[in-house]
Amino acid sequence: MNEQQRKQTDQIKQVAPSDLKSETDTNLDRLKQLDSDELIGKYFQATYEPPNLKKARKRLKKTADVHYDFGIPEEMNTLGKGKKFLIRTYGCQMNEHDTEIMAGILTNMGYESTDNTNDADIILLNTCAIRENAENKVFGEIGHLKPLKLEKPDLIVGVCGCMSQEEAVVNRILKKHPFIDMIFGTHNIHRLPALLNEAMLSKEMVVEVWSQEGDIIENLPKVRKGKIKGWVNIMYGCDKFCTYCIVPYTRGKERSRRPEDIIQEVRHLAAQGYQEITLLGQNVNAYGKDLDIEYGLGDLMEEISKIDIPRVRFTTSHPRDFDDRLIEVLAKGGNLLDHIHLPVQSGSSEVLRVMARRYTREDYLELVRKIRTAMPNATLTTDIIVGFPNETDEQFEETLSLVEKVGFESAYTFIYSPREGTPAAKWEDNIPMEVKKERLQRLNALVNKQSAEAMKQYQGQTVKVLVEGESKKDPDVLSGYTERNKLVNFVGPKSIIGQIVEVKINQTKTWTLDGELVEQAVEVK
Known part of the structure; x- marks a missing residue:
């Protein structure tokens, strides 16, 4: 074992075993849960509740309750009459879908949408925490909004989404951006009417961020973008705890919606004429593992394949949960498309081990073999991180060789950046930036080459x-x-x-x- 490998092994020892657990830790103390009645659109005064990453790490064994009685209090139905809202969305499709829900709630309160900040009475920043650059963009936008807030004191400015679940972010806003009116997290979007009302009445910043995830609220209103493609959330959260990733803390444990509720939503979209739906989840192919029935993503997609909607996709997958049943169902074709986004993150088994991905290079290639056998024409795309702590030149070369071997036709590529609160953030970020950039450049050149070659096959088709x-x-x-x-x-x-x-x-x-x-x-x- 060389020096770099010893460092990587030491990194695992620093966080094992508790930091790398992906299942519910039954030895953790249960936290006091909010009464379920308080979860559903009830109007009561908001309290200051900051995020807590230690609480967010804890996974309660309890299955999430499902509620169908969301409602906006009668006295708040016309709160937005004659007023307008603007929501700026950063990050993934899940954030886009959350924005659709918030837009639905605000519209039901009488507000109208606008794209002009000067016309808005409410501005919400729906944020992403997965990369440092995303956070920098949000804080830049917060700075740009300050003069507008000074000019229009009645303007309500709120920060929500994944960044709101981070302690450091909330503390920074409290100290440096006191003009922000409200901060709320990913688990309490349904509380928007009460939080907004409190922000209007209060002289203090309203902060409500649940570190422990709430239940599943089924009948939230939505304002979807267009009538062509629709997002359908099938589950929330992630239990994988990859050492670099903040998502399990910001989005909570894995909670699956009931199959009948998902199927009803898809049928409703089909009846409205939607041509394509994408099933969403932070770890979409772990769907159903927390339910009290034997039912997974493959079973769900088989049922959805019978619905009269031309195209069905899903994202994002974790290789560890991509099972044979799902491959079997996808191979039947029809409206189930064989474009599969399958994040690998690294081509080195050693780096994957330190990332806590819980599969090896060989495991991933075997999964690709199964997919290619069942669906010879399947298009595979991926996510890759370069410059993870202690990544050697040899390990990076393994990533390049895997990209070539699999033949990815596209990839989201990233330079590693530490996210505060994750295990990897405690480690020395010891790959020089010039090395990271050089590796990214080489990786992108290979991905571009493969993409161009794949595109040439369509000539004349x-x-x-x-x-x-x-x-x-x-x-x-x-x-x-x-x-x-x-x-x-x-x-x-x-x-x-x-x-x-x-x-x-x-x-x-x-x-x-x-x-x-x-x-x-x-x-x-």
Whole structure:
């Protein structure tokens, strides 16, 4: 064992065993839980409740209760009459979906949406904590909002989402940005009416962040973006505790929605004419493990495959929970698409061990083999971190070789940055930035090469494209995605937006395809 490997082993010893547990720790003391009646839209004064990462680490064995009686108190139904709200969203699809819920609540309170900060009576920043850059963007925006708040004292400015679940973030806002009116977390979005009312009445900042996750609230209103693609949350939280990741602390333990509630929501979207849905979860293929029935993601997707909706996707997966049943169901095809996002994070078994990913390089490659055997044409994409503490040149080369071996057609690549409160944040971040950047550059060059090669295979082919709207670069060009999530640009009438049409590809690029509309559009029921 060389010096670098000894350091990595020492890192594991620093956090093992408790910090690396992914299952419920039955020896932890139970925390006092809020009475379930208090969880559902009841109007009572908000109290100062800051986040606590130690509490957030604890996993209660209790299954989350499900509630169907959310309601906005009658006296608050017209609170927003004649007023407008703006929500800025940072981060993942889960945050986008949370924004849809908050927009739904505010709309039901009488508020109207606006994109103009100067017109807004409420501005909410729905934040992401997964990368340092995301936090920096939010604090930059907070700074930009200060003059507007001074100009409009009645403006309500709130910070919510994953950053709100971090102690250091809340303390920084309390000390440096006292003009913020309200801070709330990921577990109490349904409390928005009461928190907003309190922020309007109070002279102090309203802070309510539950470090222990709440129950599942089923009938929250939503204002979805468009009528083409919809997000459907099937579970919340993550129990994996990868050593670099803040998500288990900000999103809580894994809690699955009941299958019948999910299926009802998908049927409702199908009836409204949605062409594509994406099933969401921080660790989506752990779905059902906390339920009192033998039922997993494969079973859920098999039922959803029978619903008349053209396209069904899911994200994001953890390789450890990607089981044979799911592969079997996906291989049947139909409306279940074979574009699979499967984060690997590193190609080195040693680095994966220190990350607490709980699979090896060999395990991952065996999973890929199973997927390729069942679905030879499946498109695989991934997430990769470079420059993890003590990552050697040899270990990084293993990552490059795995990327090449699997043939990823796209990847989200990141330079490692410590997240306060995670085990890895206690370790020395000892890879020089110039080394991290050089590794990222090499990795991106390989991913770009593989993406361009994959795109060339579409030259001359006719593909089915779900038309989402005008191209961001040219309003005279339409754009949309293929079944395997390739972006296609082409000229066509605006009337086909929202339809699935056939496009013949005449030019391929690294990340996009250009084509021409085939005369006969694909009929969509």
